[in-house]
Amino acid sequence: MVQGLLEESSLQLFATCTLDAESTVRKPNRVASQLFRPCTLDITIYGPEDLFEDIGTWFQEQDLYLQDPRQIHFDAKYCNPHKLSVDDIDSCPTVSDVVRQSSRSLLLRDVPDRLELLDLLSNGSELEETQQPVVIRAALKKHQKQALTFMLRREQGWAFGEKQADVWDFLNRVSGAHQNEEPPPFYGGIIADPMGLGKTLTMISLVATDLDRNSTENTTLDIDEDSKHVFWQRSSSSPLLVRQKKPSIEVDPCTSYPAAWDFGAIMGRPGLPTSENWKPGGSILFSVRWRRIILDEAHFIRNGNSRMARAACELDSISRWAVTGTPIQNRLSDLAALLRFIQVYPYDDPKQFEADISRLWKSGEDEEATKRLKCLSGCILLRRTKATISLPARRDMTCAVDFSHEERAAYDEVREQTITKIVEALHTNSEESRACVYVNVLEQIESLRLICDLGLYYYTRHNRTAHSPSASDEWAATAQQAFNVQREMGLVVCLQCSSTTSLTESLLGENHDTSPSRHQPQFFRCLRFACVDCVRKLQRVKQTLGCGHRPSCLVAPVSISHSVLEEVHAAASDTASTPHTALPSKVQALVTDINAMSADVKCVVFSTWRLTLDVVEKGLENAGIRSIRFDGSVPQKERQSVVDRFKADPGIRVMLLTLSCGAVGLTLTVASRAYLMEPHWNPTLEEQALARIHRIGQSREVTTVRFYIRDSFEERVIELQNAKKHLARVLLSPHDGNQSDDSLETKSVALSPAAYDSHFGLWVRS
Template sequence: MLIHDILSTPVSIVSTFHPTKSELHQVNKVPEVTPCIQEISHEQGFVPDTILGPTAIDPDEIVCYGAVTSITGREWSEINEVYLQDPTNPGLRDANYVNAVSEVVEQKPPHQLRGGIIADPVGLGKTLAMIALAATDLSNRPLAGHTSGASDLEEPDEQNHSVSSTLIIVPPPLLATWENQVAEHTYPGDSDLDSVDIVFTTYHTVSAEWNKANPSASLLFSVKWKRVVLDEAHMIRNENSRMAKSICGLKAACRWAVTATPIQNHLNDLASLLKFIRAYPYHTRANFERDISDYWKEGQDKEAANRLQRLSSCLLLRRPKTTVQLPPKHDIECPIEFKSEERRAYDKLRVDAKEAVDKALNQGQSPGPSKAYVHILQLIESMRLFCVLGEHYHSRYRRASLASGTTASWATIAQQTFRTHLDMGSVVCSQCEAIAHLDHGFLNGSVSSTSQFSRCGRFACAECSVKLTRQKLTLECGHKPACPTAPVSTSVESLDGGTHDVEPEFFSGSSSEMPSKIKALINDILSQPSDVKSVVFSTWRFTLNVAEAGLTQAGIRCLRFDGKVPPKDRPGVLKAFKTDPSKRVLLLTLSCGAVGLTLTEATRAYLMEPHWNPTVEEQALGRIYRLGQTKEVKMTHFFIKDSFEERVIEMQQTKKDLAKVLLSPHTSGNAETSVERLRNLRALL
């Protein structure tokens, strides 16, 4: 029996979670649980074919069953997976317990752990697995151990009413995805909170509802949930942010962090997830750093890696994508040669960048290198844009970029520079050490908060910026005189545009006028059958503007999905791409397309430039090659030969830490560090 057969029929969904009970975004009680779910929910580990019997079963459904049984096994277990019982005293109550990571022996039984990290690759059915997990609650099997079924790290909850509901927290853009999945795989039921199986809300709603002084003021924090699930859990990697603190403040019996990328830029990204799932003893940052992070800092890389691997094997469930029987996928590296006039212009940009670095380095230990660093980043951004746009990147944009580091007002270029920093690695708040991350809040109507960014690279997050303003203080960098600061935004709308986001001119009809990459893109799409659908990804809206102009001129109809497309129009764009045969191409910015979308109608993907962060590329391309894809897929990665883009690819392939090599956000005001950063950048030119 397929999982679709078990749970399929439409469901009534009200709205997103708001403070009043009547506005819950809910999935109601399934009236009955099937024998198949009951049988599987009592198994441990992954489900072999023999458990399901000889009936015809889609291999993808077996994958989902395997995930659910592994997860439920963790919830019912009476042990902490991080600890092993001393084999010399098996089965004895007073037996010693050995920490599998540090090998430290403890005499008392460790705190129980009910949950973990689901880190399946993009497209392996994590959403469906979470829905099926909620359905297994209908077997009414009690959790082992404490009657509450909670980790005993949970604080006493006499004031919290326990409910049997699963709270699922998602980024705003993913609510529609969950709605579609739930409508396909669940039954309707009543609307009383005590009878509701699943409640949806967003990260921003939880953050807004959180009140440290009076947690019970919000319905979210006044109950103890059966289970809390974080979709795209890496959103709380900023341990010191209000969002992370509010999420960790929720009461729950079981906790699951779902993310394909638990570590994006820094090892400490994982520490925040461990805190959320109450992974004793690594729910505290100090223990995590003592047993793992500090070994890297001390140069003991092998021991640190071994410890991290042992910890991951205890807490992290990650099945290889080969577990799902997907059709073949071909990744095509497509080097592009500049035209002769493009090469001359690009080489001039590269020479200018090297000369700027050399000039800054000659200033020695003065504050100059920090200020010059902004200028270098502008030049590098110009080189990257030129690789995509060629001569279409007009001389006036080049002049603006060259001037920005020395004469232009910092307020006019701060947003673009901040965006470049984010692309290259993490930006850390100098006040609270929270890591800046992409904010999807505007997608559901909220206004993105404003942070502060100085010319020398100092950053203050939105929360700290508010505190500084209230205290009538400014963001200090340590330079004399102080470097100028300007407000910046972390919203998708701000970050996928920039100063280069202008409308392109149409080409006069000659393909020789097109940028080399755009010409290669159009030629490849034209070579495909008319029923083949393609998705084109780029970091910048400006690139997509130029691509759209060229494709339209070639008679290819396109759709756009980026930060400027209003939220109310986005479902219509996706529906048109899925159902309208004449709409062959979807143009998508990486900041919008890297999370939450399912685009299995497409069988061709084009990445217009390599991204600093390879996990962003993986997330974006996973929109197409995922559960539900039935056709062969080709993914084309464009890059310009003998250019800065090749250096970015090399760094990806050698798995270097981009943030460590290129940025030092914790000490961005330090002149010595700035000089080292410049040397690292020059090596890439």
């Protein structure tokens, strides 16, 4: 049938082949899985008017019937011989009219549920319930009372001779090793319930059990679950205020540190220990022994070499608790850092964790590695699935959007530029020159992603540049953008101390870029990075910072503040402001879907960039939909009032929220529909954002919609996301060849430039 069409020279055929979702069934070999994946083939046919009837007959003979087009290749008149119409050909609509009309009825596809590694480690369902502390006024749920049982047992130390299993029982039950001496005492553990199960209230209840043991007279504990304000008043009038204040939780004793010590608890996110006065020896916090340390969002110390991890481990206490919904993100050593913090012998030494567990994973002994990991986690880690609580259902959907003809042309232009740069890199022998090309590729990749959001509102860089800046000026102007992309895609390693910087760490860490530029992190054009500590040390001893190349590559200061992640480079900040510019296709799809919802359904729209939210805001205004903004430009003191207005005003249907602001610290259960405007490199960040809505307190079924542009670079980002989500499948399936580290990602996808993908002209490291 297709061959017959091709033989007619007056016809033009445009074909699009879309791979269907990959089956979770493991294929017998890699070749078969690549050759036999199911797909959908769309063919759009353009031809002269005089073949109209013949084309209809030709397809009808093949028992095929033409459907409305999905994409625009030429904006010609559209008339379908298989579609009943009273119009003559001259009165037919254009292809663009039909495509845009059909986009108003969005095709949403369900995202299948996937098993996660951490769900395999779930435990705690058999635990008894501990009576909640008298001073807690909020009613604890069953799983929170069971968590109290687990934590109170763990704070009694090793369970030698007890009924419940523990790491030690004359010998190490994980590795089988034995020793003559009793292991050092251990009090504490890891609470790894997923987001939305009320871990904060659970930990506050643990602290409150100390008050039950002592006098509870004239003691009350009021908790505002939405704002996470906790007011603790004792008869001695020595209050402790634990206050959430983005980007960290800070301890704010109203009297003095000794008063805080009297309560015996520090509750804080690990951004707190990174400030100057939290250095060991620089604060009273390091000069006392605390009854209990609770480290919230503890996965941010997974880099054991980081300043915050070292400071957290230096704090002295009897009991230590790490609280995180994602104790393992990308590699097994993430867990090793938490074990070091809670000081569980012998795995307080990362080298021992490497020897007993990680080494087995690397050598392909998956079953034994998994067995040991389950044994260890079953003793010191509490993890329940979201099914533990009766949350309303959450339905995850994807929505593929097609570019308009003009948007596709703009996108393809930047795509061709990207491929050209990659070809240049392939033929460059110099490492320094190749790295410079990589920088340009990173910029082009970001441009491709921005065009997917902004459509014709995006102006390419060469249309903006009116002069040729010097190389140093150009790098100073583009270093931040390249650095942002690099850390969004994965870890950035300091060339001096090997500490790492990642996107998720910066979202909860304090801003260190308020000091002069000489004390900011430095980013070289060869993509090498020096952290602020190393920059400061070199400045102190008057040494010059170098990247290792001769001569040294261009270098520029960069910010690790979360707010810079919302910004785009100057090339994209010029947007078409004329009223005749059509809204981007993706924004049109968003507005269409929100318009189709009942007026009492509140929605949250997430995007990486403020510029995208600007365009979304314009589209909502044009449609008469009221919205409210929450991004990095909103002053800290005004943020709670923004949330309160969204909750209280029934006329405000939409909150526009950047991922960097929405990933932590908010409760938005008043909304029941969430939109992600673009796929992000880090799926964990997306899940943290969506957990603001689907959590305790939600009374409606929740729907999430992830937009992406069909046949674009965004599909490659989704592939990488899926690889990172398949941690359980990777851990429990046989290896293909040797594994060089304990990474849980598949080997075919990666996070930064190094191997060529011919379809979109990208670089990925395998």
